Structures are given as C-alpha cells and as structure tokens.
Amino acid sequence: MVNALAVAKTVTDPELPMLTLADLGVLREVSEEDGHVVVAITPTYTGCPAMDTMRDDLVHALRDAGYDDVEVRTVLRPAWSSDWITDEGRRKLAEAGIAPPGSAPRRRGPIPLTLGPAVRRVSCPHCGAGETELVSEFGPTSCKSLRRCRACDETFEHFKEI
Amino acid sequence: MSFDNAYEALADAHDDSRWAFGTGFEDPLSGVDTTVPSGMDGADLSAYCLMLGDDALVFSHRLQQWITRAPELEDEVAIANIGLDLLGQARLLLARAGKADGSGRSEDSYAYFRPEHEFRNVRLAELERGDFGQLIAVLLVFSTWRLALLQALRDSADPVLAAIADKGVKEVTYHRDYAAQWAVRLGDGTAYSHERMQAGLDGIWPYVGELFTPHEIERRVGVDPSTLRAEFDDVLAQVCSAATLSVPDVEPRVGVSGRMGRDGVHTEAMGYLLAELQSVARAHPEATW
Numbered sequence: 001m002v003n004a005l006a007v008a009k010t011v012t013d014p015e016l017p018m019l020t021l022a023d024l025g026v027l028r029e030v031s032e033e034d035g036h037v038v039v040a041i042t043p044t045y046t047g048c049p050a051m052d053t054m055r056d057d058l059v060h061a062l063r064d065a066g067y068d069d070v071e072v073r074t075v076l077r078p079a080w081s082s083d084w085i086t087d088e089g090r091r092k093l094a095e096a097g098i099a100p101p102g103s104a105p106r107r108r109g110p111i112p113l114t115l116g117p118a119v120r121r122v123s124c125p126h127c128g129a130g131e132t133e134l135v136s137e138f139g140p141t142s143c144k145s146l147r148r149c150r151a152c153d154e155t156f157e158h159f160k161e162i
Numbered sequence: 163m164s165f166d167n168a169y170e171a172l173a174d175a176h177d178d179s180r181w182a183f184g185t186g187f188e189d190p191l192s193g194v195d196t197t198v199p200s201g202m203d204g205a206d207l208s209a210y211c212l213m214l215g216d217d218a219l220v221f222s223h224r225l226q227q228w229i230t231r232a233p234e235l236e237d238e239v240a241i242a243n244i245g246l247d248l249l250g251q252a253r254l255l256l257a258r259a260g261k262a263d264g265s266g267r268s269e270d271s272y273a274y275f276r277p278e279h280e281f282r283n284v285r286l287a288e289l290e291r292g293d294f295g296q297l298i299a300v301l302l303v304f305s306t307w308r309l310a311l312l313q314a315l316r317d318s319a320d321p322v323l324a325a326i327a328d329k330g331v332k333e334v335t336y337h338r339d340y341a342a343q344w345a346v347r348l349g350d351g352t353a354y355s356h357e358r359m360q361a362g363l364d365g366i367w368p369y370v371g372e373l374f375t376p377h378e379i380e381r382r383v384g385v386d387p388s389t390l391r392a393e394f395d396d397v398l399a400q401v402c403s404a405a406t407l408s409v410p411d412v413e414p415r416v417g418v419s420g421r422m423g424r425d426g427v428h429t430e431a432m433g434y435l436l437a438e439l440q441s442v443a444r445a446h447p448e449a450t451w
Contacts, residue, residue, distance in 0.1 A: 040193075046329050047250025051190075073193030076254075076325035079332065111309065111331070113397060114339045115346055115404050137336055138240035142247065146236065162332045 004037045005030040007065040014053040015141055018096045021054060025084025028075055036069045037062055042080045045142040045162075082143075082161050097125045098144065099132075099158040122158050124149035132156075190253045190269065191322070196261040199319050206383045207320060208263035209282070212272070213379065213424055214311075215255030216283035219273060220432075221304060222248035223439050227291050240340055244301070247333040254326045262320075274443035278436055279426040285415070286369040288423075290431040295348060295355075295362030302341035303366065306397045307373045309334045310390040318384070342401045349405025356406065363402075364410045371414030377424040 008030045009022045021027040021041065029040040039058050043051050055072045062070045082101040085093070090100035099122050117134045124132050129151035137160070139146045144157040198204045225245035232238035253269050260267035286304060291297070312334060315327035348359035374391045395409075402409050421427040443449075 043329075045247060045250060046254060046326070046333065047246040047248070049246075055192075071193065074191065076194060077321065077328060079325065079329040110393060111313070111335050113342055113400055115342055115401070117343070118339075136236035136240055137340060138236070138243040140239065142243055160336075 001066050004032045004039075004062060004065075004067055007062050007067070008039055008058060011054070011057050011061050014050045014057065016093075016096075016098075018092050019089050021058070023086050023089030023092060025080065025086065025089070026054065032067075035067070036071070037067045038071050038073060040073045040075045042075045042078075044080050048142060080162075082159060085159070093159060094125050097156055099123065099125045099147065099156060101159040101161045104161045120158075120161075122147060124152060124154065125156050126154045127152040189257060190250075191257045191261065194322060196258065196322055198262055199321070202319055202383060204262045204264060206379055207323075208259040208265075209379045210384045211255045211259035211262060211323065213282040213377070213384075215252045215259060215272070216281050217287050217304075217308070218248040218255065219252035220281065220283045220435065221287035221300075222246075222252060223435060224287070224289070224291060224300075228297065233294055241297075244337045244340065247337070251326065251330050251333075258322050258326070270443065274440045275447075278428055278432055281428065281432070281436070282424055282426060283428075284369070284372050284423040285429050285432075286366065286373065286423075288428060288432045288435055289366060289369065292362065292365065293358060295358040295360075296365055297362070298341050298344045298348065298359065299362035299366050301337065302345050302401065303370060303373075303398075305334050305338040305341055306394055307387075307390065309338050310393045311385050311387065314385040314390065320383075338397075342397075345401050345407065346405040349402070349407040359405070360407050363407060364412065367410035367412050368415035372417075372422050372424075375422070380424075 008027055009020060011021050011027075013019050013021055013024055013026070016024070024044070026041050026044060027039070028042055029038075031038050039062075041051075041054060041058070051074075058072055059070050081104045083104045085101065093100045102120060102122070118137070120134075121130065122132050123130050127149060129149055131150040132147045133150060135146040135148050135155060137145045139157050139160075143160055143162075145160050146155060147158050148155045198207060222245045225241050225248070228241045229238060232241055252273075256269040256272040259272065260269070286300060289296075289300060309331065312327040312330040316324055316331065318324040318327065345359060348355040350356070351359075374387045374394070376386045376388050380386060398409055401407075417423075417425070418427050
C-alpha cells in the first residue's frame with residue numbers, strides 16, 4: 001500500500017488542476033495511526049467554494065488507495081499565505097500562463113491605504129516582458145488578479161499576494 | 163490525477179463528486195477545535211459571532227444584487243469577489259455561533275430560518291441598493307470599519323474568532339483599497355461624477371454613527387467599536403482629501419428608543435432583503451443541494 005502522505009500529495013486543486021494541494025501549500029499535514037488517516041488542510045480564501053471538493057477529493061483518493069478511515073481537518077491558523085506555494089507550484093503556474101505571486105506583505109500596526117494602482121513587478125508569463133499593468137485586483141477566482149502586458153498586449157492572470 | 167485545464171478535470175469520469183461544488187454543504191468548521199475558552203460565556207460569544215456574521219451575510223447579499231448591473235465587467239467580477247469573501251466570513255461566523263452556545267445550529271438554519279428581529283447586523287449593511295456612487299460609499303465605510311475591527315479581533319481570547327479575523331484582515335484590505343480607489347476616481351473625476359459620489363456618501367452617512375455605538379455584548383466578548391473611530395476617521399479623511407470630497411456632517415439616524423441593528427431593529431429595506439434571501443429555502447425546507 002502506498003503511504004497516505006504520498007497519496008494525498010497527488011490530489012490536485014479543483015480550480016487550478018495543474019497544481020497539487022501540496023504545491024499550493026493547502027495540504028498541511030498527513031498523519032496515520034492504525035489505519036486512521038488525518039489530513040489537515042488550510043483554506044486559501046474564506047469563501048473559497050472549492051474547499052468541499054478538496055475534502056471530497058482527498059477522501060476519494062485515499063479510499064481508492066485502500067484507506068477507509070479518513071478524516072479531513074481544517075486548520076485556520078496560521079492563515080494561508082501565497083508564500084506557501086512551493087517552487088514547483090510556482091513553476092507550474094507560470095507554465096500554465098498564470099504569473100506566480102511575489103512575497104506577501106508583512107505588516108504590523110495599521111494597514112496603509114493604497115489609493116493608486118498598486119505597483120508590482122510582474123513579468124508577462126507569455127512573452128516574459130517586465131512591463132505589465134494591473135487591469136483589476138479581482139480576477140476570475142478569489143486568488144487571482146487580472147493584468148495586461150504592455151509588450152505583447154495579452155491579458156493574463158496573476159496569483160495575488162496575500 | 164493531473165489535468166491541463168479545469169474542464170478536463172470536470173469531465174473526469176472517475177470521480178462522482180466533481181459535478182457540483184459543495185455537494186452536501188459541509189460544516190465550514192469541520193475538524194476545528196471549537197471549545198469555548200474558559201472565562202468566556204458561550205451565549206455571549208455566540209451572540210457576538212451572529213453580529214459580525216450577519217453584517218457579512220447581509221452586505222454580501224446586497225453586493226450580489228449588483229451582478230449583471232455593474233458598469234464594467236471587471237467591476238462586476240470585483241463586486242462578486244468581495245461578496246464571496248464576505249459570504250465565506252459569514253459561513254464561518256454563523257457556524258461558530260451555533261457551536262459556541264452548544265445549540266449546534268447550522269449556518270443554513272441561521273441564514274434562512276430566522277425572522278428579521280433576530281438578525282443582528284448594523285443597518286448600513288442592509289440599505290436599499292442605490293447607484294454606483296452609493297455602493298462605493300457603503301463599501302468604503304463598511305470595509306474601513308470592518309478592517310479596523312478584524313485587526314483588533316486578531317487578539318481575541320477565542321482562537322476560532324482570532325483565526326477568522328486573521329484571514330479576514332487580508333481579504334478586507336483588498337476590499338477597502340477597491341472602494342477607496344473608486345471614491346478617488348469618481349470624486350476627483352468630472353463635476354457630475356463628483357456630485358454623484360458626494361451624494362452617495364451624504365446619503366449613507368446617517369448610518370455611520372451606529373457602527374461605533376457599542377452594544378453590551380460587544381463590550382463583554384468582542385471589540386468595543388467606539389475604540390475604532392479614530393482610525394476610521396483618519397482613513398476617511400485621507401480618502402476624501404484625495405477625492406476632493408467632503409466628509410459629511412449630518413445627524414445620525416437614531417433607532418427606536420435607542421435600539422438599532424444590533425438589537426434586531428432594522429430599516430424597511432431589511433424585510434424585502436430577507437424575503438429574497440430566504441424564499442427558496444423556506445419554500446423547500448427539506449431540500450439539500
């Protein structure tokens with residue numbers, strides 16, 4: 001029997017199927033004792049509608065591998081950060097045309113207002129040019145913003161830093 | 163299980179659970195330790211979670227009413243995303259309420275089967291949908307207030323509430339920036355856009371005072387909102403200055419004998435909102451999806 005961690009590591013994200021939950025940093029821990037498997041996951045966004053599917057997928061994959069007694073726990077703290085996406089995950093995002101996130105902001109004290117468009121150095125995942133601009137902070141899913149490349153004019157998604 | 167795109171994954175015949183998100187609508191706090199910390203009253207904690215959960219649920223519903231009505235596609239997506247973040251916060255907070263008082267009441271039961279006077283949201287969240295200027299005004303005020311509140315709540319004695327707040331801070335930071343940037347764009351835009359933005363702000367300002375009026379429950383188990391006023395005023399002054407708008411100076415809308423949203427006393431708009439929000443669940447109370 002393949003060990004439970006190895007099985008859990010093959011499960012992909014329902015909305016970013018090129019990435020595994022492990023690549024995303026959503027899969028926090030897998031422990032196994034006397035056939036009882038406990039999987040801990042942390043949601044990316046509170047309203048993420050994919051959480052239930054992630055749970056189902058983990059249970060199904062482990063069941064298929066022969067683990068009948070699987071419990072999926074939600075760990076809320078520490079809150080998920082885009083910094084947890086692995087290097088492998090970042091590579092796969094870029095390959096799929098989604099610009100990977102930079103470092104998440106670390107703040108203490110009052111959070112400063114951003115009144116102009118946030119300045120970020122994001123390279124175009126299509127042509128590699130560094131000159132890109134923000135179209136909208138809110139993209140097709142909670143975790144992505146929409147940008148446009150000034151060199152090749154293509155729009156692309158950028159994984160948000162949180 | 164590796165797919166090149168989401169559609170391929172959807173069509174994967176291997177897994178019967180892929181066709182619908184949320185098959186069974188699981189408990190959002192599944193597997194989270196929800197023991198009430200010692201020294202904290204479970205009923206108080208539950209009532210407090212309902213207040214913050216109802217703010218998010220009711221305002222999320224108003225935001226959802228903008229879908230297909232926003233001025234541009236990007237804004238439609240942004241407003242929907244903000245509504246989704248708040249709905250996620252509401253799910254966790256309502257679920258926390260049902261566990262804190264030991265009733266085990268579910269998020270759906272709270273959302274769909276409570277009468278109006280049991281909702282504890284501030285009245286600002288329920289206000290009738292107006293024009294885009296009014297939306298930006300409500301969103302700016304709501305998110306500035308909620309961001310300050312969630313920041314303070316990260317130190318809550320209840321670890322579940324602290325964790326929800328921790329996550330919420332990251333999300334609401336984006337909401338506040340979105341509203342602030344639109345306020346500047348409209349306020350510092352044409353004479354006409356300035357007028358509409360200022361009218362939006364003036365129209366909702368009577369409901370601002372309520373946000374900082376502490377309820378006894380908030381004093382006991384939560385963040386006393388009166389301590390957030392200075393930060394709120396500071397942020398609003400920054401935005402209004404950049405937007406060439408004036409911070410309104412109007413009388414607050416008082417409640418009924420001093421009772422307001424936190425006491426279950428709402429505006430006329432609330433009944434219509436709940437009728438829409440609850441109609442399907444009440445027509446088919448046994449349905450699952």
